[in-house]
Amino acid sequence: MSKPLQDIITQVPAGSEARARAICEARGNRPDELLEIFHDLQHELGYVPEETLPVIANALNRSRAEVYGVLTxxxxxxxxxxxxxxxKICRAEACQAMHTQNLCRHAEEKLRVKFGETTADGQFSLEAVYCLGNCALSPAMMIDGELYGCVDKERFDSIISDLDRGAGA
Ligand code: FES
Known part of the structure; x- marks a missing residue:
């Protein structure tokens, strides 16, 4: 019988590669568990570090390009x-109907990051979500747990600049 995932994870060194190896092992090194492996890693480390990709590819007997392709x-x-x-910007249907793609593009340009990345100054992480339960006020976004509706480019810039100004506080 396989050991519970948490038991295996806590026995390995803190390095992300070792953690990735342990998580893959706990998931039976099964390629069809790849998404769960990414979820486990993100849960444990806060993100999926680049250096874990060869470890995962090797454990699952997949190419690194394939693993990277799924991650991205x-x-x-x-x-x-x-x-x-x-x-977190919503990219689900109701928000799509209200042109969230324009907001997404604007956010990437304004912050100079892609979804899944963090700005160079460490201020902002940009993530996609699929429905925030705020469909009536699309397009919707959430920042640090606070919900915003009817977000256009101007409103986005204003919210971001308020947060930026509060950065040193
Ligand atoms: S679809 Fe965007 S909040 Fe529901």
Missing amino acids: FYHEFRRTPGGRHTI
Whole structure:
């Protein structure tokens, strides 16, 4: 019988590669568990570090490109450590109908990051979510747990600049 996942994780050194190896092992080194492995890693480390990809590829007997392709396909996985503020923009249907893609593009340009990344100054992480339960006020976003509705480019800039100004406080 396999050991519980938490038992295995706590026995390995703190290094992310070792943790990735342990998580893969706990998941039976099964390629069909890849998304769960990413979820476990993100839960444990806060993101999926680049250096864990060869470890995962090796454990699952998959190419590194394949593992990287899956990681980057799903916007919910973070590839860099989290920033001081986490911005989640909804990309689900009701928000799509209200042009959330324009807001998403604007956010990427304004912050100079892609979804799943953190700004160079460590201030903001940008993440995609799929419905925040605020469909009537689309497009919606959430920052550090606070919900915002009817977010256009101007409102986004204003919210971000307020948060930026409060950074040193
Ligand atoms: S679809 Fe965006 S909040 Fe529901």
